[in-house]
Each structure stands twice: as structure tokens, then as C-alpha cells.
Amino acid sequence: MQNEMNVPAWRKSSRCGTSTCVEVAKVNDQYLIRDSKDPEAAPLSFDQSEWDAFVEGVAAGEFRF
Incomplete structure (x- = not known):
């Protein structure tokens, strides 16, 4: 049985609207990322x-194409 403290509380960006998005959750000391259209797939951790480093890269524009 999984401890309720370890159940991810998934969050979507407010910019997602009704489209599929990346979701983020924090469990203990891990940040989890998953695709909202495939919630049963294993998340990245x-x-x-x-x-x-990821957040700093986004803020610095490192992921703009």
C-alpha cells in the first residue's frame, strides 16, 4: 500500500487550457514530470x-528554438 504522503499532486501550467500538457509533481526530494495524455506512463524524475538547473535554463531562454 502506498503512503498518501508519497502520492504525487500533479500540477499543470495555467497556460495549458484544454490541450495536453506536461505535468509536474514533487514527492519527497524528487521532482516528477509526465505527459498529461499518458498519465499511466512512468514519469521522469x-x-x-x-x-x-532546468528552471534556471528556462529563465535564461536556453530552450527557445
């Missing part, structure tokens, strides 16, 4: 330093 990142630790705090990896998550911080």
Missing part, C-alpha cells in the same frame, strides 16, 4: 540540483 529529477533531484533538487537537476530541477534547479
